[in-house]
Amino acid sequence: xxxxxxxxxxxxxxxxxxxxxxxxxxxxxxxxxxxxxxxxxxxxxxxxxxxxxxxxxxxxxxxxxxxxxxxxxxxxxxxxxxxxxxxxxxxxxxxxxxxxxxxxxxxxxxxxxxxxxxxxxxxxxxxxxxxxxxxxxxxxxxxxxxxxxxxxxxxxxxxxxxxxxxxxxxxxxxxxxxxxxxxxxxxxxxxxxxxxxxxxxxxxxxxxxxxxxxxxxxxxxxxxxxxxxxxxxxxxxxxxxxxxxxxxxxxxxxxxxxxxxxxxxxxxxxxxxxxxxxxxxxxxxxxxxxxxxxxxxxxxxxxxxxxxxxxxxxxxxxxxxxxxxxxxxxxxxxxxxxxxxxxxxxxxxxxxxxxxxxxxxxxxxxxxxxxxxxxxxxxxxxxxxxxxxxxxxxxxxxxxxxxxxxxxxxxxxxxxxxxxxxxxxxxxxxxxxxxxxxxxxxxxxxxxxxxxxxxxxxxxxxxxxxxxxxxxxxxxxxxxxxxxxxxxxxxxxxxxxxxxxxxxxxxxxxxxxxxxxxxxxxxxxxxxxxxxxxxxxxxxxxxxxxxxxxxxxxxxxxxxxxxxxxxxxxxxxxxxxxxxxxxxxxxxxxxxxxxxxxxxxxxxxxxxx
Amino acid sequence: xxxxxxxxxxxxxxxxxxxxxxxxxxxxxxxxxxxxxxxxxxxxxxxxxxxxxxxxxxxxxxxxxxxxxxxxxxxxxxxxxxxxxxxxxxxxxxxxxxxxxxxxxxxxxxxxxxxxxxxxxxxxxxxxxxxxxxxxxxxxxxxxxxxxxxxxxxxxxxxxxxxxxxxxxxxxxxxxxxxxxxxxxxxxxxxxxxxxxxxxxxxxxxxxxxxxxxxxxxxxxxxxxxxxxxxxxxxxxxxxxxxxxxxxxxxxxxxxxxxxxxxxxxxxxxxxxxxxxxxxxxxxxxxxxxxxxxxxxxxxxxxxxxxxxxxxxxxxxxxxxxxxxxxxxxxxxxxxxxxxxxxxxxxxxxxxxxxxxxxxxxxxxxx
Numbered sequence: 001x002x003x004x005x006x007x008x009x010x011x012x013x014x015x016x017x018x019x020x021x022x023x024x025x026x027x028x029x030x031x032x033x034x035x036x037x038x039x040x041x042x043x044x045x046x047x048x049x050x051x052x053x054x055x056x057x058x059x060x061x062x063x064x065x066x067x068x069x070x071x072x073x074x075x076x077x078x079x080x081x082x083x084x085x086x087x088x089x090x091x092x093x094x095x096x097x098x099x100x101x102x103x104x105x106x107x108x109x110x111x112x113x114x115x116x117x118x119x120x121x122x123x124x125x126x127x128x129x130x131x132x133x134x135x136x137x138x139x140x141x142x143x144x145x146x147x148x149x150x151x152x153x154x155x156x157x158x159x160x161x162x163x164x165x166x167x168x169x170x171x172x173x174x175x176x177x178x179x180x181x182x183x184x185x186x187x188x189x190x191x192x193x194x195x196x197x198x199x200x201x202x203x204x205x206x207x208x209x210x211x212x213x214x215x216x217x218x219x220x221x222x223x224x225x226x227x228x229x230x231x232x233x234x235x236x237x238x239x240x241x242x243x244x245x246x247x248x249x250x251x252x253x254x255x256x257x258x259x260x261x262x263x264x265x266x267x268x269x270x271x272x273x274x275x276x277x278x279x280x281x282x283x284x285x286x287x288x289x290x291x292x293x294x295x296x297x298x299x300x301x302x303x304x305x306x307x308x309x310x311x312x313x314x315x316x317x318x319x320x321x322x323x324x325x326x327x328x329x330x331x332x333x334x335x336x337x338x339x340x341x342x343x344x345x346x347x348x349x350x351x352x353x354x355x356x357x358x359x360x361x362x363x364x365x366x367x368x369x370x371x372x373x374x375x376x377x378x379x380x381x382x383x384x385x386x387x388x389x390x391x392x393x394x395x396x397x398x399x400x401x402x403x404x405x406x407x408x409x410x411x412x413x414x415x416x417x418x419x420x421x422x423x424x425x426x427x428x429x430x431x432x433x434x435x436x437x438x439x440x441x442x443x444x445x446x447x448x449x450x451x452x453x454x455x456x457x458x459x460x461x462x463x464x465x466x467x468x469x470x471x472x473x474x475x476x477x478x479x480x481x482x483x484x485x486x487x488x489x490x491x492x493x494x495x496x497x498x499x500x501x502x503x504x505x506x507x508x509x510x511x512x513x514x515x516x517x518x519x520x521x522x523x524x525x526x527x528x529x530x531x532x533x534x535x536x537x538x539x540x541x542x543x544x545x546x547x548x549x550x551x552x553x554x555x556x557x558x559x560x561x562x563x564x565x566x567x568x569x570x571x572x573x574x575x576x577x578x579x580x581x582x583x584x585x586x587x588x589x590x591x592x593x594x595x596x597x598x599x600x601x602x603x604x605x606x607x608x609x
Numbered sequence: 610x611x612x613x614x615x616x617x618x619x620x621x622x623x624x625x626x627x628x629x630x631x632x633x634x635x636x637x638x639x640x641x642x643x644x645x646x647x648x649x650x651x652x653x654x655x656x657x658x659x660x661x662x663x664x665x666x667x668x669x670x671x672x673x674x675x676x677x678x679x680x681x682x683x684x685x686x687x688x689x690x691x692x693x694x695x696x697x698x699x700x701x702x703x704x705x706x707x708x709x710x711x712x713x714x715x716x717x718x719x720x721x722x723x724x725x726x727x728x729x730x731x732x733x734x735x736x737x738x739x740x741x742x743x744x745x746x747x748x749x750x751x752x753x754x755x756x757x758x759x760x761x762x763x764x765x766x767x768x769x770x771x772x773x774x775x776x777x778x779x780x781x782x783x784x785x786x787x788x789x790x791x792x793x794x795x796x797x798x799x800x801x802x803x804x805x806x807x808x809x810x811x812x813x814x815x816x817x818x819x820x821x822x823x824x825x826x827x828x829x830x831x832x833x834x835x836x837x838x839x840x841x842x843x844x845x846x847x848x849x850x851x852x853x854x855x856x857x858x859x860x861x862x863x864x865x866x867x868x869x870x871x872x873x874x875x876x877x878x879x880x881x882x883x884x885x886x887x888x889x890x891x892x893x894x895x896x897x898x899x900x901x902x903x904x905x906x907x908x909x910x911x912x913x914x915x916x917x918x919x920x921x922x923x924x925x926x927x928x929x930x931x932x933x934x935x936x937x938x939x940x941x942x943x944x945x946x947x948x949x950x951x952x953x954x955x956x957x958x959x960x961x962x963x964x965x966x967x968x969x970x971x972x973x974x975x976x
Binding site: 067115138140147277320327328335338347367370374383446447449450454456457462562 | 637638639640641642643650653656657660661664666671674676677678679682683684685688689690691692693694695696699700703704706708713714715718719721722723725726747776779781782784786788792793794795797798799800801807817819820821822823824825826827828829830891893940944945949950
């Protein structure tokens with residue numbers, strides 16, 4: 001209910017139905033769960049798309065899917081994994097953990113947080129609806145004009161692309177601003193910026209990246225939509241436009257986006273490693289500043305995606321230099337993680353397996369990245385499977401391995417239950433072996449000159465063996481994912497027996513119960529050191545007693561976020577179909593915003609946050 | 610523990626050998642990016658070798674350290690973790706290590722970029738062969754403005770002679786990629802890009818190229834070949850290409866019948882006739898939308914490198930059957946050809962099997 005007087009206060013009115021309570025929730029933990037479950041579902045969907053791609057490429061002249069479907073599959077695989085799996089999985093951790101880690105009772109704007117999720121869901125469903133409504137986007141996630149313009153792309157697919165991505169972009173933008181405000185304003189007493197857990201730092205950096213890069217993509221998407229629907233010529237050479245302009249716009253967004261995907265995983269690993277090495281993160285400040293440097297430099301490297309588009313020698317030299325520079329802070333992070341292991345007494349839990357596995361596989365992705373940071377080498381590797389290998393080492397070996405480290409680490413906090421360690425390690429090995437089996441051979445395919453995004457290839461080019469091996473690897477990964485889902489379901493049925501701090505971890509989320517109460521903390525913790533729980537443990541400080549008279553105000557549930565998201569979805573559907581639907585959407589949005597503004601959120605006039 | 614370390618080391622060594630072996634094995638592949646056959650790709654490859662070895666060093670060092678630290682400091686009864694927070698000197702050291710490695714990559718990179726730049730075109734040697742390569746969905750057009758040659762999907766150049774390729778596109782973005790000779794540069798509509806290389810090994814088998822920027826449905830079926838010939842062979846090829854197509858009178862009866870169909874401006878109601886899109890010089894056919902077919906029977910591949918051509922074919926009748934299949938419904942071989950804008954009709958719906966056979970016979974004899 002809206003307000004709870006102390007932890008044990010009974011609800012004032014009968015609890016609403018379970019479904020309604022989820023639809024109207026503004027609790028950051030429930031929203032985190034919604035993001036997490038949706039992200040996992042889309043990860044499975046993107047994985048199925050990947051299996052179909054690998055099935056088609058297993059042998060030369062494959063016959064599993066036709067050219068049109070293959071092109072849609074690889075485009076949707078990328079869009080799904082980037083926007084609908086890794087980003088929401090990151091958001092799931094942000095939502096769940098940021099308030100808990102900084103000692104807050106919710107995010108700064110709980111209803112905006114709900115709005116962000118419903119926008120995400122609307123965009124995700126709309127993007128995937130394209131499969132059934134005239135064809136999914138089939139021009140790659142990068143959607144280079146003029147291929148994405150009339151007359152080369154005449155179906156509705158690219159309009160689904162622009163409209164869904166615009167809606168997804170709003171979702172991320174809202175969340176980003178919310179987290180920036182939350183982290184700056186809602187820290188517990190004593191939680192100075194340089195005591196923030198690295199994960200929280202990475203959340204803030206990711207939020208800044210999103211806040212600064214998404215508007216660029218938004219402009220590009222609107223221009224592309226206008227080109228397609230209102231005969232503007234932003235990217236059409238015959239009309240005086242420039243297709244290369246789109247590439248600049250897309251990659252000014254697209255490269256920071258890479259760090260949006262990887263920095264949360266780096267944050268997770270920076271929490272998991274110290275806990276299980278049982279020693280503080282080595283070089284905390286260096287790791288934080290390395291993250292900041294990566295974010296700043298991330299805006300200065302976009303043209304390395306365009307080394308073969310005829311850029312002159314000067315930009316190639318400059319963007320090569322900025323790109324290589326990013327390897328420095330990345331290296332600093334890796335060295336500090338390794339130094340965190342040094343001198344430890346390392347407990348190899350499943351989470352730790354994933355975290356150490358992350359260091360290994362992410363490093364491989366980093367090394368191959370430096371190789372094609374050199375433009376002449378890139379002119380051989382660009383758009384070959386070498387790049388596919390590189391990006392999957394970063395996004396699977398990096399982002400996904402990091403995310404699963406987080407899943408195993410925080411599962412007891414999220415659910416009050418442990419994931420089974422034995423099954424978890426089986427899952428790790430299937431993922432680790434599977435991903436190396438899938439993606440390492442792609443380096444060889446790239447060196448042997450196999451281009452990306454081809455639905456078929458001839459025999460006798462030296463590509464058969466490694467394609468076949470890669471396909472086997474993909475199925476090993478799939479087996480790993482099934483193992484995880486089995487573990488997940490099994491654990492949810494098991495007894496809730498997780499203690500508050502099962503791993504003896506140092507950060508604040510472990511100071512409250514597992515799972516935490518709706519109001520997160522009975523008492524807002526006071527932070528005295530960078531690793532607060534270890535500091536209190538080592539100094540014999542007991543957690544403070546709750547004050548039975550304290551009035552904890554929590555924001556009431558609200559259906560307006562859902563309503564506004566439905567309005568926006570209708571608006572988007574209108575942009576793809578008929579003005580009347582668009583007008584209806586506008587009416588719903590206006591009504592929703594009106595209701596939102598006037599909705600009472602405090603127990604009394606001028607009530608607390 | 611010592612045994613574990615030993616095992617770890619052996620694992621790393623095995624992995625390294627495996628990686629190297631495989632990387633070298635890729636050299637012999639026909640589209641290999643590390644088997645340079647021109648000055649251009651040799652420059653790239655020399656740089657690649659430096660970067661590859663530096664990458665291997667980092668790979669072995671970091672992965673070895675990860676494995677070693679994980680094994681050395683794993684949980685032991687009685688072990689207490691050292692509570693170290695950091696070390697500024699170490700931070701400086703491992704900030705500098707990547708800097709040094711990157712400088713070692715960056716300096717030769719800049720040198721290579723400078724070497725690869727085609728420079729001022731007016732200063733190129735007089736014998737430079739100039740080619741215009743134009744990307745179309747989904748085939749390559751090659752024009753030799755100085756020689757008056759227009760051909761498709763197969764480019765011939767003389768060995769040890771600079772080749773300046775001007776890259777253009779007729780529709781969407783394509784990329785001209787021929788790993789052994791030139792790396793790749795994109796073909797962007799509305800722009801002109803150039804690539805300069807001097808091939809250094811003539812051979813009867815063509816170098817393989819392919820479009821490497823996604824360009825729509827049949828992107829995978831947009832391939833081309835580059836023949837590096839001895840000067841004499843090149844000259845003979847060029848003379849043949851410059852000449853008009855074989856005179857109709859000298860063709861077989863079936864081919865003559867096919868030629869009549871091919872050049873018939875009213876071939877079928879509701880469809881653009883062959884000559885609306887294709888050129889066969891010396892005949893009525895002078896269309897420029899599709900590939901120039903003046904000497905199509907003399908090419909080693911058909912449909913942009915997707916099938917074997919008549920030249921050197923062990924079984925030309927099989928090639929002709931594929932050509933008939935193509936004329937009947939090109940989508941069978943290259944999806945999207947009939948549905949793209951100004952695409953080729955599926956003639957199987959408009960002509961009889963006999964007529965299609967005649968047209969294929971005609972094209973076969975256009976050597």
